Amino acid sequence: xxxxxxxxxxxxxxxxxxxxxxxxxxxxxxxxxxxxxxxxxxxxxxxxxxxxxxxxxxxxxxxxxxxxxxxxxxxxxxxxxxxxxxxxxxxxxxxxxxxxxxxxxxxxxxxxxxxxxxxxxxxxxxxxxxxxxxxxxxxxxxxxxxxxxxxxxxxxx
Numbered sequence: 143x144x145x146x147x148x149x150x151x152x153x154x155x156x157x158x159x160x161x162x163x164x165x166x167x168x169x170x171x172x173x174x175x176x177x178x179x180x181x182x183x184x185x186x187x188x189x190x191x192x193x194x195x196x197x198x199x200x201x202x203x204x205x206x207x208x209x210x211x212x213x214x215x216x217x218x219x220x221x222x223x224x225x226x227x228x229x230x231x232x233x234x235x236x237x238x239x240x241x242x243x244x245x246x247x248x249x250x251x252x253x254x255x256x257x258x259x260x261x262x263x264x265x266x267x268x269x270x271x272x273x274x275x276x277x278x279x280x281x282x283x284x285x286x287x288x289x290x291x292x293x294x295x296x297x298x299x
Contacts, residue, residue, distance in 0.1 A: 152193070160189055165271050168195030170279065178279060201263055210252055217242055224252035261290045268294050 154161040160179045167175060167190040176183045190197070210221045220236045224247050233240040247254065260280045261268075267276055268291045277287035 154189060160185065163275070164189075164193075165275065166279070167193055169198055169267060169270060171198050171200040173200065174279070210250055218246075221246065221250060221252070224250065225255055228255045228257075259290065261287060265290075265294060 153164060159181050160175075163175050163179050166178075167186070172183050172186040172190065176186045179186070187197075210224055212219045212221050217238050220232055220238065220243070223232050223235075227235075229243045229247060230240055232238075233243045236243075260282055261276070264276060264280050267279070271279075273287040273291055274284045276291070277284040280287065
């Protein structure tokens with residue numbers, strides 16, 4: 143616990159790399175805050191404890207998709223790409239007609255590619271922290287985070 147004199151500090155010093163991320167302490171796991179602020183996990187833990195906040199649960203990682211092995215033959219050899227990119231993108235990349243790629247994907251029972259926003263992982267923080275901080279956390283632009291927050295407000299209203 144960080145203690146200066148006999149009083150615990152309420153905020154990191156102005157030039158401390160953790161200061162812009164103070165609002166995340168206790169809302170986001172210490173590892174993510176440490177990576178974002180480029181400080182040690184111990185530093186984050188000490189500041190979080192000094193502020194009297196509890197440790198946040200780590201967000202679950204996305205489940206790894208089971209890979210399909212590539213087959214050998216004419217118009218084959220791209221099966222491992224299913225689930226990592228759209229059928230149209232696979233078609234363009236490997237030079238196989240789109241219909242063939244879709245039929246092969248259906249035949250193998252592979253789950254089609256589903257694009258997911260980086261912000262979806264942090265949607266529980268929208269409205270609790272600023273859009274700029276949400277954007278930094280997710281690794282997207284501030285305008286994208288603002289648009290995401292507005293969309294969530296419209297859905298919940």
